[in-house]
Each structure stands twice: as C-alpha cells, then as structure tokens.
Amino acid sequence: MSVEAGDLVVRKSYGRDIMFRVTAIRGGEAELLGEELRLAADAPLEDLEKVEEGERRKRKKxxxxxxxxxxxxxxxxxxxxRAQSEYEATSGYQSESDFFELxxxxxxIDGDANYLERCERVYERAGIPVYGVHTAEEKMADEMPSLLEMVRPSIVVITGHDAYWPAKGETNDLKAYRNSKNxxxxxxxxxxxxxQMDELIIFAGACQSYxxxxxxxxxxxxxxxxxxNIHALDPVYIAARISFTPFMERVKLHELLRNTPSGEGGLGGIDTKGVLRRGLPAAKAVGPNYRLHLK
Incomplete structure (x- = not known):
C-alpha cells in the first residue's frame, strides 16, 4: 500500500507509538508532523504503515x-x-459588590494550522481572549513586531513543531534542532x-525544543x-493559567508545571506574575473581553 502526502501513518521502527501526517515525500523519505504531539520527523517510506480508519478513530477519541x-x-x-482571591477584589467596601474580570x-502564533484551530477552541471555551496566527516557524520573528503592535497581548505563545536530532549534535548544539533557532x-x-519579563509573558517551544x-x-x-515530546495543548494550559492568575500574584511554578499534560520533563519556566485584572463596579464593564461576577 503506497504512502502519499496527507496520509496518516505510524513508524514501525518506533513501535507505532505516534501518529503522524505525511506532509511531503522526497525520494524515499517522508516528512512527518505529529497529529497529537508537536513533533517533526523524517522516515524512510518502508518504515511507514498507514493508519486504518478504526485505529484512527480510536486514537482521535x-x-x-x-x-x-x-x-x-x-x-x-x-x-x-478565583475563590482564593475574590475577597481581595471586594475588601475595603462596605457591602459585597459585583465585580468584573479582564x-x-x-x-x-503557531506553525501548524490544525493545532492552532484546536487551541483556539480551548481558549474560547475557557473565556480567554485570543488572536491566533498561523505562519511558518522561520517567518515568526519577522512578523512579531507588527503582530505585537496590532494585538497588544499580555501573553505570547510561540509554537509549532520541533525535533532534536542526536546525529547532528549534542543537546547544547542549536544546529541539532529543527526549529529551536526559529x-x-x-x-x-x-x-x-x-x-520587561512581567509586561509580556512568553511561552516558546514544541517537542524536544532547546x-x-x-x-x-x-x-x-x-x-x-x-x-x-509535548502535547499539542501544553502551550494553551500555560497561557490559560497565567491569563487567570491575578497580576498581584505569582504563578505557582511547581503546581503549574506538574499539572500540564507533559509535566516538568516537557515544560519549565521562571517566576512570573499573573495578568488578570479585576474591577468595580461590574455595571461599568462592557465588551467581549470582560467577565462579570454578580453576587
């Protein structure tokens, strides 16, 4: 059974552990992008096996x-x-008040259009204002200044696909990574x-990044x-937690990293403040980015 661009496949030599989509075929090699993990890979065509419909549905489920x-x-x-900090939002007032959250x-910014769409769904379900951009990893730096000027974000997620190739160098050799340089x-x-690190919070990376x-x-x-390898939604989880942590508080690093889909082996970071702001009175809050809390 021949393998073509667009097919879903697994690698026999890796125990069929990860499902990939074939993005291109050059000679006897296929270029692959992970369907659930932000991993890029190459594999000889003879090592690939198409994923049958039943198996595809099982993995998707x-x-x-x-x-x-x-x-x-x-x-x-x-x-x-929210429960831990609601008191702070209303303390100092004679009576309980409605308030709003921003x-x-x-x-x-995502190098994979399919992952971007999935991530946007989760942001929207969580009530987090998001502006998503799909662009190739090598173009992200060039587009960054204009995007920051237009969107004025509190948090930037820079992700897509990556891979570490041991044959090309040690783990401290930037040339051994597919997109870490980008x-x-x-x-x-x-x-x-x-x-300023607390004025703009940045998450960057994908599978096996430097x-x-x-x-x-x-x-x-x-x-x-x-x-x-990291999960497609790891960047969303990080961004969401920061988005909903009040700006006067610091994100609890150990708790944050422990609860991500990939855990501390896949993600790390530094002490960082939250960016959520609260205000009173709720009656003055207008626009789609405000979340009302009525007593």
Missing part, C-alpha cells in the same frame, strides 16, 4: 478525551484561584519590543527540559 481532561483541570484550577489577551529568534524579536536556549532568548516558559 483518546486525543479528544485528553483535550477534555486538560480543559476540565484548567477550569477546576481557575475556580480555585483576563490577559493571548497572541498565539523559536529563539521570535522570542528575541518580541523582547526587542517589550523587554529549553535553555529559549529561556536565554527571553521566554518566561519553554519546552523541553528533558527533550521529550
């Missing part, structure tokens, strides 16, 4: 369940954060516009400390 679990966990933690706006350039382009390089470039959070 499992992926949807993981997406739902991620969303549910986020909602639980958002309620916990979550941080997210600029999500992600790093995009981070630096953002920091040239907004240098974690240390991305932090040095200026990211608050990045992947992947242990060069493992």
């Amino acid at each position: 499992a992926a949807r369940q993981k997406e739902e679990d991620c969303y549910r966990l986020f909602r639980q933690e958002a309620r916990k954060i 979550p941080g706006r997210v600029l999500h 992600f790093g350039r995009a981070v630096r382009a953002a920091r040239n516009v907004v240098p 974690f240390e390089h991305l932090l040095k470039a200026g990211a608050n959070f990045a992947s992947a400390p242990e060069r493992i």
Whole structure:
C-alpha cells in the first residue's frame, strides 16, 4: 500500500507509538508532523504503515478525551484561584459588590494550522481572549513586531513543531534542532519590543525544543527540559493559567508545571506574575473581553 502526502501513518521502527501526517515525500523519505504531539520527523517510506480508519478513530477519541481532561483541570484550577482571591477584589467596601474580570489577551502564533484551530477552541471555551496566527516557524520573528503592535497581548505563545536530532549534535548544539533557532529568534524579536519579563509573558517551544536556549532568548516558559515530546495543548494550559492568575500574584511554578499534560520533563519556566485584572463596579464593564461576577 503506497504512502502519499496527507496520509496518516505510524513508524514501525518506533513501535507505532505516534501518529503522524505525511506532509511531503522526497525520494524515499517522508516528512512527518505529529497529529497529537508537536513533533517533526523524517522516515524512510518502508518504515511507514498507514493508519486504518478504526485505529484512527480510536486514537482521535483518546486525543479528544485528553483535550477534555486538560480543559476540565484548567477550569477546576481557575475556580480555585478565583475563590482564593475574590475577597481581595471586594475588601475595603462596605457591602459585597459585583465585580468584573479582564483576563490577559493571548497572541498565539503557531506553525501548524490544525493545532492552532484546536487551541483556539480551548481558549474560547475557557473565556480567554485570543488572536491566533498561523505562519511558518522561520517567518515568526519577522512578523512579531507588527503582530505585537496590532494585538497588544499580555501573553505570547510561540509554537509549532520541533525535533532534536542526536546525529547532528549534542543537546547544547542549536544546529541539532529543527526549529529551536526559529523559536529563539521570535522570542528575541518580541523582547526587542517589550523587554520587561512581567509586561509580556512568553511561552516558546514544541517537542524536544532547546529549553535553555529559549529561556536565554527571553521566554518566561519553554519546552523541553528533558527533550521529550509535548502535547499539542501544553502551550494553551500555560497561557490559560497565567491569563487567570491575578497580576498581584505569582504563578505557582511547581503546581503549574506538574499539572500540564507533559509535566516538568516537557515544560519549565521562571517566576512570573499573573495578568488578570479585576474591577468595580461590574455595571461599568462592557465588551467581549470582560467577565462579570454578580453576587
């Protein structure tokens, strides 16, 4: 059975562990992008096996369940954060008052259009204002200044696909990574516009990315400390937690990283403030980005 661009496949030599989509075929090699993981890979055609419809549905169902679990966990933690800080929003007033919340706006730049669409659905379900952009990883840095000027985000997510190739160098060799250099350039382009780490929160990276390089470039959070694969929704989880953490509080790093789909091996970061702002009275809040809380 011949393999063509657009087919869903698995690699026999890796135990059929990850489902990929074939993006191109050159000679006897296929270029692959992960369907559920932000991983890029190449493989000889003879190592590939098409995914049958039944298997595809099974894997998609499992992926949807993981997406739902991620969303549910986020909602639980958002309620916990809100319960802990609601008193601060109304203290000092003679009576309980209605108030409104203004979550941080997210600029999500993604090298994969399918993942971008999935991420946008989760942002929207969570009530987080988001502006999504699909562009190739190598173009992200060039587009960054104009996007920041147009969107004025509190949080920027820079992601897509990446891979570490041991045959091309050690883990501290930037040339051994598919897109870590491009992600790093995009981070630096953002920091040239907004240098302050708490004025613009940046997540950068994908599967197996050069974690240390991305932090040095200026990211608050990045992947992947242990060069493992990360889930498609890991960047969303990080951005969502920051968006709903009040700006007077710091994000609890250990709790945040532990609860992501990939865990601390896949993601890391530095002390960072939240970006949520609350206001009174609720009657004065207008527009789609405001969330009302009525007593």
